[in-house]
Amino acid sequence: MTVDVGLTVNGVRHDLKVDSRTTLLDLLREHLGLTGTKKGCDHGQCGACTVLVDGVRKNACMNLAASLDGRGIVTIEGLGTEQALHPMQAAFIEHDGFQCGYCTPGQICSAVGMLSELKRGLPSAVTADLREAAVDMVEAEVRERMSGNICRCAAYPNIVAAILDAGKA
Amino acid sequence: MPDTILGQPIDRIDGKAKVTGAARYAGDRRAEHPAFGVIVTSTVGRGTINKVDIKEAQAAPGVVLVMSHENAPAQAPFKHAGDRHARPKPQLNGARVHYYGEPVALVVADTFEQATAAARLVRVSYQTEMGAYDLAGNRRFAYTPAELVQGKPDSSLGDFDKGFAQGAQTVDATYTTPYQSHNPMELVASLAQWDGDRLTVHCATQLVDAAHHSIASTLRIPLENVEVISEFIGGGFGGKLPIYGDAILAALAARQLKRPVKVTLTRQQMFSVTTHRAATIQRVRLAAGTDGKLTAIAHEVMSQSARMDEFVESAAASTRSMYAAPNRLTRHRVVPLDMPVSDSMRAPGDAVGQLAIEQAMDELAYKLDLDPVELRLRNEPTEDPEKHVPYSTRKLVECLKRGAAEFGWDKRPSVPGTLKDGQWLVGFGVAAAIRGNYRRPATARVRMDENRHVTVEMDMTDIGTGSYTIFAQVAADALGVPIGQVTVKLGDSSYPQTPGSGGSFGAASCAPAVHDACMEIKKKLDAGQGPGNLQAEVKSAPGEEFKKFSQYSYGAHFAEVGVDTSTGEARLRRMLGVFDAGRIYNSKTARSQLVGGMIWGVGSALHENAVVDQRYGLFVNHDLAGYHVPVHADVPAVDAIMLAGFDGKSNEMGSKGVGELGICGAGAAVANAIYNACGVRIRDYPITPDKVLRGLMRPANLAQQR
Ligand code: FES
Ligand code: FES
Numbered sequence: 001m002t003v004d005v006g007l008t009v010n011g012v013r014h015d016l017k018v019d020s021r022t023t024l025l026d027l028l029r030e031h032l033g034l035t036g037t038k039k040g041c042d043h044g045q046c047g048a049c050t051v052l053v054d055g056v057r058k059n060a061c062m063n064l065a066a067s068l069d070g071r072g073i074v075t076i077e078g079l080g081t082e083q084a085l086h087p088m089q090a091a092f093i094e095h096d097g098f099q100c101g102y103c104t105p106g107q108i109c110s111a112v113g114m115l116s117e118l119k120r121g122l123p124s125a126v127t128a129d130l131r132e133a134a135v136d137m138v139e140a141e142v143r144e145r146m147s148g149n150i151c152r153c154a155a156y157p158n159i160v161a162a163i164l165d166a167g168k169a
Numbered sequence: 170m171p172d173t174i175l176g177q178p179i180d181r182i183d184g185k186a187k188v189t190g191a192a193r194y195a196g197d198r199r200a201e202h203p204a205f206g207v208i209v210t211s212t213v214g215r216g217t218i219n220k221v222d223i224k225e226a227q228a229a230p231g232v233v234l235v236m237s238h239e240n241a242p243a244q245a246p247f248k249h250a251g252d253r254h255a256r257p258k259p260q261l262n263g264a265r266v267h268y269y270g271e272p273v274a275l276v277v278a279d280t281f282e283q284a285t286a287a288a289r290l291v292r293v294s295y296q297t298e299m300g301a302y303d304l305a306g307n308r309r310f311a312y313t314p315a316e317l318v319q320g321k322p323d324s325s326l327g328d329f330d331k332g333f334a335q336g337a338q339t340v341d342a343t344y345t346t347p348y349q350s351h352n353p354m355e356l357v358a359s360l361a362q363w364d365g366d367r368l369t370v371h372c373a374t375q376l377v378d379a380a381h382h383s384i385a386s387t388l389r390i391p392l393e394n395v396e397v398i399s400e401f402i403g404g405g406f407g408g409k410l411p412i413y414g415d416a417i418l419a420a421l422a423a424r425q426l427k428r429p430v431k432v433t434l435t436r437q438q439m440f441s442v443t444t445h446r447a448a449t450i451q452r453v454r455l456a457a458g459t460d461g462k463l464t465a466i467a468h469e470v471m472s473q474s475a476r477m478d479e480f481v482e483s484a485a486a487s488t489r490s491m492y493a494a495p496n497r498l499t500r501h502r503v504v505p506l507d508m509p510v511s512d513s514m515r516a517p518g519d520a521v522g523q524l525a526i527e528q529a530m531d532e533l534a535y536k537l538d539l540d541p542v543e544l545r546l547r548n549e550p551t552e553d554p555e556k557h558v559p560y561s562t563r564k565l566v567e568c569l570k571r572g573a574a575e576f577g578w579d580k581r582p583s584v585p586g587t588l589k590d591g592q593w594l595v596g597f598g599v600a601a602a603i604r605g606n607y608r609r610p611a612t613a614r615v616r617m618d619e620n621r622h623v624t625v626e627m628d629m630t631d632i633g634t635g636s637y638t639i640f641a642q643v644a645a646d647a648l649g650v651p652i653g654q655v656t657v658k659l660g661d662s663s664y665p666q667t668p669g670s671g672g673s674f675g676a677a678s679c680a681p682a683v684h685d686a687c688m689e690i691k692k693k694l695d696a697g698q699g700p701g702n703l704q705a706e707v708k709s710a711p712g713e714e715f716k717k718f719s720q721y722s723y724g725a726h727f728a729e730v731g732v733d734t735s736t737g738e739a740r741l742r743r744m745l746g747v748f749d750a751g752r753i754y755n756s757k758t759a760r761s762q763l764v765g766g767m768i769w770g771v772g773s774a775l776h777e778n779a780v781v782d783q784r785y786g787l788f789v790n791h792d793l794a795g796y797h798v799p800v801h802a803d804v805p806a807v808d809a810i811m812l813a814g815f816d817g818k819s820n821e822m823g824s825k826g827v828g829e830l831g832i833c834g835a836g837a838a839v840a841n842a843i844y845n846a847c848g849v850r851i852r853d854y855p856i857t858p859d860k861v862l863r864g865l866m867r868p869a870n871l872a873q874q875r
Contacts (some may be wrong), residue, residue, distance in 0.1 A: 001372045006427040021282040030281060035197035036190015038403070040354045045793035048354055085188065096761045100633030102185030102354040102403025108188060136382035146409040146801040150793060153406050153633050154768035155761060156804040 002067045009034065010078030025049045025060035028075060030098075036076040036105045040150070048112070049147030050106035051075045057113025059087045076105035079112065088112055091166035092159070097155035111163045114145045114158075132134045137167045171768020172571035175646045178757035180653070183401075183637045185289050192401045196358035196560070198371040200429035203360070204233055206422055207284040208414055209274035209291045210438060211266045214786030215507040217302035218264040218273060222292035226276055229290055231283030233656060235275040235292075238263055242421055244387050249478065253487055253512065254379035254410045260417045266295065267477040268509045269787035270441025277422050300507035302786035304448050304473050311471055311502040311811040313489060313728035314479060319486035319518070326555055329454075332465030332496025336456025337538040344453065344525035344852045347700050348473070348779035348788065349446035350439070350796055351514050355403020357443055358433035358702040359412075369396045369555035372416045374816040375405040376669030377628040378874040380412045381662040387417050388770035402670075403631040406769075408443050415442075415718035440791035444512035445779060447473040447482045449521050450505065453529040458725030463494035476501040477512040482511070484522030486605045487833075489813060490719055491526070493539035493550035507786050513671065514771055518828035519604050520836075524773060524854055527600035527837030531844065539839065540583075541599050543572050552720035559685055561718035561818035564749035567599060569814065573599075575592040575810065577726035583850035593731035593741070597845025601723030602748070602834035606677065606816075606825045609668035613682035617690050623648055623655045625686075629667040629679050630660050631652075634828055635758030636675060636737040642754055643680050643822070665706055673722075674824020681820045682709035711820070718818045722825040724748040726767065726838035732847040737862030739843050743773050743806045748830055751816035752823035759827045763809035771807075772799045780853050 005016045009032060011026030018027060025042070028051070042061045049060040073109040080086030088108050091097070098104040118131040118135045126144045127135055135141060142160050151159065186192040187509035205647035211218075238261045245257035260272055274291045278284035301307045314322050318355040333339060359372040366857035368390065373687030377397050383794040385395045402409060415432040436443055443738035452466040496748035514520070534541035549566055552559050572578070582588040588595040614626040625644050631637045641655040658664060667679050730741040746767050753759045777795035779788040790796045809831065836854065844850050849864030864870060 017284045019280060021286070026782055029197070029441060034190070035193065035199070036679040038354070039193075039196065039433070041356075041793050041795070044438065046354065074460055076188075080189060082185040082189050082191060083183070089185075089188040092188050093180050096181065096757050098184075098633075099194055099635070099758075099761055100355065100402060101183070101354070102402040102633075104187050105190045123825060137488055140458060143804070146343070148800075149792060150354065150798060150800055152406070152798060153761075154765040154772075154799060154804070156768065156799070156801050157764060158761060159808050160801065168450060 097161035206432035229287035327496035351408030355406030446514035449509035483518035549853035598842025600837035612665035639754035730842035737858035770835020774839035
């Protein structure tokens with residue numbers, strides 16, 4: 001069965017007919033050619049496919065494209081370019097927050113979404129005071145909140161350093 | 170400012186491509202009008218296929234091809250002998266099922282969704298046989314393999330029994346390590362495309378040359394008609410040394426359909442279709458006098474091997490070289506099981522071997538009432554104790570001393586269970602690291618254009634190791650050009666041959682080739698030629714000199730762990746490794762690899778365990794929710810220090826490998842810290858809360874916690 005969906009990806013409007021089974025991840029990769037978003041598990045277990053949907057981080061593999069009619073998506077390609085890097089992208093390079101680079105687009109999108117969650121005061125399992133309007137950007141919060149993004153190269157210490165650095169800005 | 174770019178912590182030259190999503194991995198490759206293949210795998214561990222009923226699948230929307238052993242094209246037969254990674258890998262080539270999760274069919278459709286849906290409609294019936302899936306239960310079938318990568322399966326020196334009897338203190342302990350799965354984040358994927366009789370395969374492989382041979386020989390087509398491209402690889406860790414069904418099946422289907430075919434394994438399929446690290450049972454016996462000097466060492470290893478193929482987990486190989494002792498014994502045995510194929514996983518042999526021997530050394534230290542750092546210092550050999558040749562370089566003592574000082578080892582509680590932090594018992598652990606140093610022949614081509622822009626070409630790969638960056642550094646240094654003036658092209662079988670990425674031999678093998686080719690260019694420049702239109706292709710290989718020395722890289726790990734007294738959960742609090750790997754080409758990327766390896770060690774100590782369903786021989790927890798790898802929350806401050814060094818016996822550039830060194834011994838440091846924290850000794854990895862809690866409940870330990 002095909003369905004009509006209209007969504008905006010990195011500022012560009014797309015009106016598409018898609019298989020109702022198509023995930024946002026496969027839509028991005030196979031239909032729109034935006035292969036920066038990676039597939040690591042297709043089951044919401046690794047975070048490699050993390051993108052921003054209306055500014056909120058989501059696993060693209062866990063969202064059917066058909067359910068996102070009218071939504072705005074930002075992928076790694078929309079965050080910055082080689083000529084004009086997003087500060088988070090630049091921080092990842094400087095701190096060597098990756099090795100193979102496969103989890104990296106997901107880590108970066110997740111980090112950007114995570115920082116806005118801190119600003120909005122969304123608590124996590126390690127947040128001491130749930131009443132604060134904003135949560136402090138401390139290492140423990142970053143580690144806890146980024147745990148849905150697996151890095152098998154285990155660049156974790158460098159990723160956290162990059163996020164803390166970029167988050168200060 | 171040092172006058173060479175070699176060794177400098179420069180940013181990865183492929184960094185921008187990786188952080189913007191521009192880097193193209195195999196599965197990112199696109200083609201005109203592609204079809205998508207999905208593999209169907211066996212649901213029995215041992216048996217014969219009666220029938221593959223493809224009727225329903227074939228009739229499903231979008232399906233263009235269903236392939237099983239009943240209609241698969243003829244391919245070269247599987248060979249047991251020869252290069253494990255370059256030999257033919259025939260697919261769907263018979264009715265026999267060798268293990269649970271073996272490819273039995275391929276469904277190809279116009280879209281990925283259609284192929285996925287139709288794959289579920291393939292009905293396979295089997296004549297099921299009783300399989301053997303339990304390592305311990307089948308030890309009576311263990312046999313002695315012909316050889317290891319490192320030489321003979323067994324070794325002995327002096328009289329072990331006598332030496333063991335002489336010891337004032339002894340350890341006789343058995344350690345077990347579970348099956349582990351590489352789980353690189355990138356799924357194994359291939360896009361195959363034919364142009365007449367020429368085949369191009371974009372695949373995820375560490376070894377382009379081996380993949381090239383493997384694909385061409387399986388399909389029985391000339392090597393020159395195949396091009397293998399693997400420009401970016403999303404992690405390998407040994408799991409992408411061989412190629413798998415995705416590459417062969419994509420090529421076969423693309424040929425038949427006359428259109429490009431992309432086949433990607435699912436995460437679940439990665440556990441059985443790709444290789445894994447074999448489970449082991451290791452008995453370690455140590456004896457020492459009251460002076461802490463070892464009188465005897467024995468390390469006996471039993472590991473799983475697939476019945477259909479042989480792989481030996483050479484866990485005791487480095488034990489032959491690590492510590493001095495006059496009486497020594499090592500043994501390797503393999504137990505054939507009806508399980509998926511085991512092969513190398515990050516530091517094969519050493520990673521699991523040191524989980525055992527480095528924990529045994531800790532046990533011995535407590536028995537001798539000696540600091541475990543001191544015990545290791547007292548057993549430092551002056552030459553390789555079994556080969557009786559000098560070490561090329563060995564700075565283990567410096568690693569231990571420097572690490573102890575920087576970590577604050579003097580704050581370690583000497584009595585377990587005495588350092589408390591709220592509900593946590595805190596402990597420190599140490600372990601030494603040793604990893605064999607390998608080098609293979611490699612060829613590099615270097616070109617210089619009229620603007621002095623340098624291009625380096627090799628079929629070498631960058632699996633996250635930093636190959637692109639360090640070879641650019643080597644070329645920039647040799648030719649005295651800025652790094653921005655160097656382009657490195659890797660991962661294409663049309664480039665000169667290298668051994669690829671594996672066994673930590675990539676940099677040590679390829680950097681000398683790049684350097685030598687640059688020197689040829691330099692000679693031409695000095696002779697007044699160029700700069701435009703200059704080219705040099707040079708092969709560099711280990712000489713006889715290489716064999717005259719005992720070659721290893723070394724390290725020492727220090728870990729601080731907290732054990733939750735109410736749940737038994739062990740958590741890493743901080744960790745430091747100090748390493749001796751000769752010259753470091755780039756201290757930023759090398760540190761990343763070492764830290765990554767250390768965290769793998771933490772995972773092997775605390776998390777990783779591919780559990781076998783003993784009824785069917787399948788890995789039950791075959792996904793990333795069930796198979797636990799370290800995540801952000803598991804990893805606090807982990808740091809690595811690299812000692813300055815140069816090992817000219819390894820190669821002219823003085824480097825040794827770093828990719829695998831970090832994991833060696835790391836898990837044992839964590840295990841030893843757990844004992845130091847709470848007095849519970851767990852020899853059955855991974856050290857999960859249930860095991861620790863059982864230990865904590867023992868009366869002696871309960872007393873400690875009050
Ligand atoms: S691919 Fe979406 S979470 Fe793994
Ligand atoms: S950089 Fe390789 S998985 Fe994160």
